[in-house]
Amino acid sequence: MKVMTLPLASALVDMETQVSLVRGSSPFYGVGSNDDYHWGETGAYQQVYREDAIPLGEDASAGDWNAGFLFRSVDIQRVATINEAHLTLTSEDAYSDALNVRIFGAAMPSGIVTPATYTQAGDLVPTLAYVDWSIPSALPWTQYQEVDSPNIASILQELVNRKDWKRKNNMHIYIQDIDTATGSVRKACSIRKSSGVYKPELHVSFMES
Numbered sequence: 165m166k167v168m169t170l171p172l173a174s175a176l177v178d179m180e181t182q183v184s185l186v187r188g189s190s191p192f193y194g195v196g197s198n199d200d201y202h203w204g205e206t207g208a209y210q211q212v213y214r215e216d217a218i219p220l221g222e223d224a225s226a227g228d229w230n231a232g233f234l235f236r237s238v239d240i241q242r243v244a245t246i247n248e249a250h251l252t253l254t255s256e257d258a259y260s261d262a263l264n265v266r267i268f269g270a271a272m273p274s275g276i277v278t279p280a281t282y283t284q285a286g287d288l289v290p291t292l293a294y295v296d297w298s299i300p301s302a303l304p305w306t307q308y309q310e311v312d313s314p315n316i317a318s319i320l321q322e323l324v325n326r327k328d329w330k331r332k333n334n335m336h337i338y339i340q341d342i343d344t345a346t347g348s349v350r351k352a353c354s355i356r357k358s359s360g361v362y363k364p365e366l367h368v369s370f371m372e373s
Contacts (some may be wrong), residue, residue, distance in 0.1 A: 179278070180320060190333070191252070192235040194355050200364055201278050202231040203285045210282040215358040217256040218267040218364075221263045221341055221349035228341035229349065230285070232270075235366045236280050238335045245371040246321045251313040251337065253352035255305035259336065261348035263341075265301040269319040270336035273328050277335075288338060293318040305350060337366065354373035 192199055204217060204226030212234045219229040233251070240246075251267070269291040270276060278287040295316045305311055316337070323335060353362035 167338045169310060180281075190239065190368065192368070193228050193363055194234050195236045195323040197356050198278050199236070200232065200354050201285075202207055202229055203279075204229060205283055207228065212279055212281060212285055214354070214356065218253075218354050219324075219349050219351050220339060221261060221318075222344040222346050222347055224347050227282050228344075230338065230340045231243055231352075232278060232288070232336065233364050233366070234276075235262055235337065237332045238366070238369065239319075239332050240324055240370055241331050241372050242289070242326075242329045244324055246295070246317040246324065246368065247371060248315055249317045249320045250315055250370040252331075252365040252367060253311050254357075255307060255309045255311055256353045256357070256362075257307050258274035258305065259350035260301050260304035262301040262345065262352055263298050263350055265339050266342045267295045267297060267313060267316055267319065267339050268338065269293070269316075269323045269349075270338060271322070271326070272336065273312040276336055288336070293322045294352040295319060297339075299350070302320065306367045308353075311352075312367075323363040352373055 198214060198217060201212050204210060206227030209226035218231045222228050222233060247248050270291045273292045295314050295318065297314055323329060352364065355363040
């Protein structure tokens with residue numbers, strides 16, 4: 165069972181500029197059963213799925229698996245400094261396949277909803293910033309193990325620097341397969357698994373003025 169951490173905030177003072185700074189760190193989550201999803205790229209699999217498990221990698225039938233996550237009410241002010249950020253996923257089972265995936269943000273206004281169709285998934289506008297995530301077979305996942313992505317601070321920085329970003333906007337992060345061998349798949353728990361106990365998390369360390 166996951167232990168949920170509460171948001172932390174501490175006030176700092178920059179003695180040279182006398183500007184009050186606030187340091188924050190908090191996990192953010194989806195809140196509804198539609199807030200994470202996945203879609204395939206081949207034939208009948210060109211549709212959006214919402215299931216207990218979210219596949220990552222490349223399936224022999226579905227082709228590339230891609231996944232998206234909507235995090236609600238991200239309480240970070242515009243142009244805050246993002247020090248570190250990562251996704252935390254929970255492995256749905258035991259896996260050892262090697263994966264090569266790429267993480268983007270959706271460079272779109274707040275209030276966007278998760279796509280209902282393959283066409284809508286293809287209409288997501290990616291951030292210029294992205295982070296590649298290579299998971300070797302030498303790093304297996306065990307069932308219900310929490311797994312952290314690489315640092316995606318550059319993606320979040322681009323999003324909070326947008327002119328239309330406002331505090332408590334929603335933030336949309338998605339993962340695309342880029343170079344995984346066919347038949348290599350790992351699965352993460354979705355928000356629907358076990359009533360959300362293992363839901364995906366977005367962890368962010370940031371500084372606000």
